Amino acid sequence: MRRARSGHCATTVSAEQQPSRQMFPKMVPVVTQISRRPQCPLSGKLITQAGYLYDESMNDRIRHVSLSSVVLPLDHPVSDAKVLTGRQRPMTEIVLLFAEIATRDDQHGIGFSYSKRAGGPAQYAHAKEVADNLLGEDPSDIGRVYEKVLWAGASVGRSGVATQAIAAIDIALWDLKAKRAKLPLAKLLGAYRDSVRTYNTSGGFLHAPIEEVKERASKSLAAGIGGIKLKVGQPDSRMDLARVRAVRDHLGAGVPLMVDANQQWDRSTALRVGRALEEFDLVWIEEPLDAYDAEGHAHLAADLDTPIATGEMLTSVAEHVRLIDARAADILQPDAPRIGGITPFLRLAALADHHGLQVAPHFAMEIHLHLAAAYPREPWVEHFEWLDPLFNERLETVDGRMLVPDRPGLGFTTSEQREAWTVDSCEFGIR
Numbered sequence: 174m175r176r177a178r179s180g181h182c183a184t185t186v187s188a189e190q191q192p193s194r195q196m197f198p199k200m201v202p203v204v205t206q207i208s209r210r211p212q213c214p215l216s217g218k219l220i221t222q223a224g225y226l227y228d229e230s231m232n233d234r235i236r237h238v239s240l241s242s243v244v245l246p247l248d249h250p251v252s253d254a255k256v257l258t259g260r261q262r263p264m265t266e267i268v269l270l271f272a273e274i275a276t277r278d279d280q281h282g283i284g285f286s287y288s289k290r291a292g293g294p295a296q297y298a299h300a301k302e303v304a305d306n307l308l309g310e311d312p313s314d315i316g317r318v319y320e321k322v323l324w325a326g327a328s329v330g331r332s333g334v335a336t337q338a339i340a341a342i343d344i345a346l347w348d349l350k351a352k353r354a355k356l357p358l359a360k361l362l363g364a365y366r367d368s369v370r371t372y373n374t375s376g377g378f379l380h381a382p383i384e385e386v387k388e389r390a391s392k393s394l395a396a397g398i399g400g401i402k403l404k405v406g407q408p409d410s411r412m413d414l415a416r417v418r419a420v421r422d423h424l425g426a427g428v429p430l431m432v433d434a435n436q437q438w439d440r441s442t443a444l445r446v447g448r449a450l451e452e453f454d455l456v457w458i459e460e461p462l463d464a465y466d467a468e469g470h471a472h473l474a475a476d477l478d479t480p481i482a483t484g485e486m487l488t489s490v491a492e493h494v495r496l497i498d499a500r501a502a503d504i505l506q507p508d509a510p511r512i513g514g515i516t517p518f519l520r521l522a523a524l525a526d527h528h529g530l531q532v533a534p535h536f537a538m539e540i541h542l543h544l545a546a547a548y549p550r551e552p553w554v555e556h557f558e559w560l561d562p563l564f565n566e567r568l569e570t571v572d573g574r575m576l577v578p579d580r581p582g583l584g585f586t587t588s589e590q591r592e593a594w595t596v597d598s599c600e601f602g603i604r
């Protein structure tokens with residue numbers, strides 16, 4: 174017998190279960206969890222699952238999962254309308270949950286989920302509780318593996334923090350699958366295009382004076398980004414209209430321009446301001462109302478010529494189906510990390526296409542670029558540079574479009590800086 178120890182955890186490996194180095198030359202001892210905080214042992218579960226690595230199957234098996242919680246500081250505090258209406262504080266950081274998966278055949282995948290202002294530790298804690306369900310599974314069986322991990326934590330619900338936690342795992346599985354196929358994820362999924370229309374959001378927040386917004390808009394366009402989004406939804410809508418007019422005058426008539434009220438209007442304000450905005454020929458009005466007000470959005474979509482976009486705050490496919498059924502939006506804005514990963518995103522994309530909707534996925538361009546490229550109807554992808562310090566690669570923008578990288582998988586590796594910003598980590602399985 175051999176006892177492998179790690180931190181506060183220990184488990185036992187029988188002689189028959191000990192792997193031979195000939196079969197698996199990179200084998201190192203089975204570990205339970207390694208964390209900067211004390212952990213509970215996994216009571217022998219790993220020993221059984223490690224046994225799967227040596228079954229008669231030709232299929233690859235997941236041998237190791239690591240999770241990390243990363244706190245990314247922003248350059249300066251960021252405010253949208255939720256801050257100006259007093260509902261939230263300015264945002265100073267983003268907390269990311271990274272999942273990394275390795276297989277017996279030494280294939281690797283990485284995915285991430287994220288939270289803003291609160292929820293990061295909860296996502297990490299939930300993922301830590303369910304991650305050992307992956308060990309010994311065939312990484313190709315994403316549908317089945319997804320269901321297994323989802324149901325492992327289903328008593329706290331199949332939306333919200335629970336699905337956001339497993340989103341990082343699901344995205345890592347898709348990254349792994351595409352890397353194994355030596356294809357960019359967009360091509361594995363079946364791309365319709367090699368680039369996607371893109372617009373910048375990070376330059377148009379409400380903490381920035383209008384002169385700064387105009388300057389950053391010009392820089393974005395010069396950098397090959399195609400459109401500009403402005404935050405609106407201030408308590409005094411005259412200030413919103415003045416900012417939109419200033420930027421439209423600055424950019425000229427031909428530049429795609431969007432606005433985003435971040436759910437801060439009531440129905441009558443949204444209709445009144447929406448009518449006033451018609452003259453600016455906007456690509457869309459985003460989140461004019463509470464994210465769950467499907468009926469209100471449907472009225473607006475019917476009453477205004479400007480398309481209505483919403484969906485970023487929803488945390489499951491089922492919630493999006495309510496929007497679709499109510500005909501609440503012309504453009505859906507799903508967020509793969511928020512609705513549980515790429516697997517549910519693809520289900521939602523099929524529904525959205527069936528109903529003739531456009532999509533403009535929210536945030537996380539590193540993931541959504543691939544998903545937008547594989548959507549039948551010409552989509553938009555949202556440009557934010559906020560996550561750049563976490564990765565070694567940069568996405569290219571040319572002639573208003575973001576280019577799908579030709580690197581396999583999602584096409585990114587994480588930076589040394591990401592290591593420095595890691596506040597907690599744990600691992601499962603065999604290194």
Ligand SMILES: [Mg+2]
Nearest residue numbers: 433459460485
């Ligand atoms: Mg938005």
